[in-house]
Amino acid sequence: MKTSCTANTELVRCIAASNRPSEHKPYFSKRFLCKPEFLCFSDKLRLLSTGGNVARTKRIVKQSSIISNSNRNGDGEGLTYKDAGVDIDAGSELVRRISKMVSGIGGFGGLYPLGDSYLVAGTDGVGTKLKLAFETGIHETIGIDLVAMSVNDIVTSGAKPLFFLDYFATSHLDVDLAEKVIKGIVDGCRQSDCALLGGETAEMPDFYADGEYDLSGFAVGIVKKDAVIDGKNIVAGDVLIGLPSSGVHSNGFSLVRRVLARSGLSLKDQLPGEPITLGEALIAPTVIYVKQVLDIINEGGVKGIAHITGGGFTENIPRVFPKGLGAAIYKGSWEVPPIFKWIQEAGKIEDAEMRRTFNMGIGMVLVVSPEASVKILGKGNGRNLAYRIGEVISGEGVSYR
Known part of the structure; x- marks a missing residue:
């Protein structure tokens, strides 16, 4: 593997000023992370992150009919998920095997x-x-988004994010x-009040298309054992509070990309009826809910939190309920962003x-x-x-009224 050390050094120089430690954001050096206690911690995290991927794999498998169903309007034969490159049987087998290894x-x-x-x-x-x-060409x-996907997940337990690490991989490192991209990561960490502890920049010739890259990352937070939000005390009659999303x-x-191709429009075309382009509407960054959610938790009375990601309402809300309880969602109780209306119509x-695919305008449910x-609804204003989008009911699953 050929790696440009000079380019990596330049990248570190560019972002160093944005990542200074402070009294509120402790800095951990790589040497400290190599101590035995942190090595054990890292091994455990590897298992935990594998587990998170299993849950996500299950959601992906359950969404396997999305692409084929979207073809039912007669525009050619319906595709299967396997036709699109995802082997559902292999995914199910992987879930089965990992479940045996990790509880x-x-x-x-x-x-x-x-x-x-x-x-x-x-x-x-x-x-x-x-x-x-x-x-x-919007990379800022x-x-x-990268930070949001991890910190929004861990705050559902009531945890305050401590630090974040990223992985940036590309065939040829374009420092600019x-x-x-990394300035966006720094911004996400500031929004969630956590430290960007470090990361990895991998230059892998011939592995990615020119001008393209891949991103991943993880966050670690902390919560007192007696303050963990785990959904165990949820009962029928509890209220579902939805926090608005910025879009998809x-x-x-x-x-989305399949719908865009079928619509005949481009990312530069205007979102019908709106003063922005489709590209601008779709690239809008994920809302980071950390500060808002922690403020609400401090007021008391929060029993469970669901981050609405892949699987939408259908899969994510029931994950926080005890067995025998479900959700009744009030249709029309929030404003669905125009981008979702266009996606559905197109x-x-x-x-x-x-x-079961999109957040439909609600990115977090408490x-x-x-x-x-x-109290929560009385303070709801501005950002x-x-x-109030629904209530907890007896039974299981998600219904709409």
């Missing part, structure tokens, strides 16, 4: 005991939203482009498919007591807008 799979973040607290870890990427960054915000966030872009996608809901 406790299924949460939004993995918990590791540390004294009277838990370290909470999450890992993710931004998926094929990267394709839009390549096509639009994709790093925010990489700096734009970072899930469902394989379907792709002729059924309501059920939309709800399950709270009725008393707490009054901290919140909606």
Whole structure:
């Protein structure tokens, strides 16, 4: 493998000023991370991150009909997920094998005991939203998406993010482009009040197309054991509070790109009825909910939190409920962003498919007591807008009223 050490050095120089440690953001050196206690911690995180991928794999498998269903309007034969390159049987087999090796799979973040607290870890990427960054040339915000996908997951346990690490891989390191991406990561860390601890820049000739790159990262947070939000105390009658999204966030872009191709429009075309282009609407960065959610938790009464990512409402909300409970969602209780209406109309996608693929304008759902809901909704204004979108009911699954 040929790697440009000079380019890597230049990239580190470019971002160093944005990543100074402070009294609020402790700095951990690589030498410190190599101590025995951190090596054990790293091994555990590897297992936890594998577990997170299992849960995500299950959601992907369950979404296997999305692409083929979107073809039912007669525009050629319906594709299967396997036709698109995803082998569902292989995915199911992988889930089965990993489940034998690792227990406790299924949460939004993995918990590791540390004294009277838990370290909470999450890992993710931004998926094929990267394709839009390549096509639009907008790279300044994709790093925010990367941070958001992990910190939004771990805050569902009530954890405050401590630090984030990223992985940036490309065939040939373009320092100017990489700096734009990593500045977005720095911005995401600032928004979530966590430290960018470090990362890895990999230059792998011939592995990626020219001008393209891949991103992944993980975050670690901390929460007191007696303050963990785990959904165990949720009961029928509790209220579902929805926090608005900025749009598609970072899930469902394989379907979005199929819809875009079918529509005959380009990313430079105007979103019908709106003063922005399709590209601008789709590339809007994922909302980082950390500060808002932690503020709400401090008010009391929060029993469960679901990050609405791949799987939409259908798959994510039930993950925080005890067995025997489900969700009733009030249709029309929040404003669905125009981009989702366009996706559904242009792709002729059924309501059920939309709800299990996209966030539909709600990026985070909090399950709270009725008393707490009054305070939360009373303070909802501006960027901290919140909606009462439903309630917990007896039964299982998600229904709509």
